[in-house]
Amino acid sequence: MIKFEGVSRRFTNGHFGLQNVSFHIPEGRMVFLTGHSGSGKSTLLRLIPALDQPTSGTVRVGGHDLKRMRPHQYPKLRRQIGVVFQDHHLLLDQTVFNNVALPLQVTGYDPALIRRRVEAALDKVGLLHRQRARSIELSGGEQQRVNIARALVNRPKILLADEPTGNLDPELSREVFNQFADFHAIGVTVLIASHDLHLLKTFAVPRIVLHEGQIARIEEAY
């Protein structure tokens, strides 16, 4: 599903965000991406939805070589990928409903279908009762759950999460990870970047450990 072959990303200042990274995540697997701050986790995640391009190497997503993809094909790729960021990326002046509906609106779904799906997604993250609230009125944990609902409302094949529990307390963090595990259970390929080792250890999931832009080791589930 996600395949990196000798991928490097060198920034304009000469620093390597990633260096010769290779791994393969088969369809329907859940994998953790871990490492210290600045180890290249976010750089790696940005390459998967083609938000950034590798300097060298090949990134394949769902069988497509992203290097061969034309920019006008990116939206179609991104609609198959749900992304959850630490800093939410919510439209704070919009309601919870509108934020979650956004991926369906840009895809051009019927309003009635959008309503059904958004309500189902909000119900899943336990925020159906807050659908009319403006996002700015929500707590950090609630905002993150809206973020998750938005990432999943389009029924993506891949879910990427970059430090999704960075702003949350341990209990909420655990709840968020449980939700990711639920999505994995129904066939979604999940890749979560986190440096919260304590939390990661509670899940029997393979881990890719990054260190200074390189893969230090790949740990199988235990």
Added chain:
Amino acid sequence: MAQSTAPNKSTRRQSALGAWQSHHQHCLRSSLWRLVRRPLGTWATIFAIAVVLALPGFLMTLASQMKDLGGVFAAEQGQMNIYLKPGTPPDSVHTFTQWLKQFPLIEHSQLITPEQGLKQLAERLNISTLDTRANNPLPPVIVVQARANNAQAYLELQNQIQQNPQVESIATGGQWIERLRKISSFFNELSSWLLALFGLTVLFVVGNTLRLELEARRQELLLMALIGATRRYMLRPLLYDGAVMGLFGGFIAGGLINVLLTMLTAPINAIAHEYGTTLSLMTPASLVLILGATGLGLGWLSAQLIGQNFLRRSVQV
């Protein structure tokens, strides 16, 4: 979440069309709402567009009014000199004078043959004899006196005669009417150049406002790109903003020109009165429409250029 309740292909196509229409409606509504929501920046841009478009528009109106003025005066005088092509044989000249008789607006006409013309010229120059051994270069001229009072019909008559292949040129009224027409043509040309030049200014004015708007919406656009919005989808609200600002700017430019013309009516009529006529100066509806369409087009183009450039630089789409 992955349970399948996916709509079939035809339903999806219908819903996609509906969503596309609904997005256009939404963009139009929010562009109009922006006029109320952010009045200061938006209306400042609209007035800047209006002022920039008003100058060439005003010159165009003035040129057109001067042309009409020439037409009115020429009609009042009712005289028209038709110069046939040099060397037109007498038979063809005769046929042409017969052809002229079909126009009811023509009161009478008088032919001045090249020989008569040469004689008149000699008299005017106080020359007793002119050497006519060489070919007479003067063309046959027909002096037409039209029935007065209808400038439009007079201009139409002039156009119809001008299209006759035997006609070389037509001179109407006095020399000063010709000058008026030349000045009018000059203003017409000048206003076209100014419109092109100021059109560029409109691109920059609208572009600058939209650039600020884009900067303010950078995060939102990044998010849209992330969730799979196409470039067209992201640009659409911006295109509507540019087009709406340009359209309003164009219409207000029409209003400004009308105000200027109203202020100029009295002094112009004072001059016209000297020639025994009065004029009603007003912005032609077509000019207001042209200015509106020009503003709309320029606003849209500006949004397209700025938006495409911004998305290419800031968002990977």
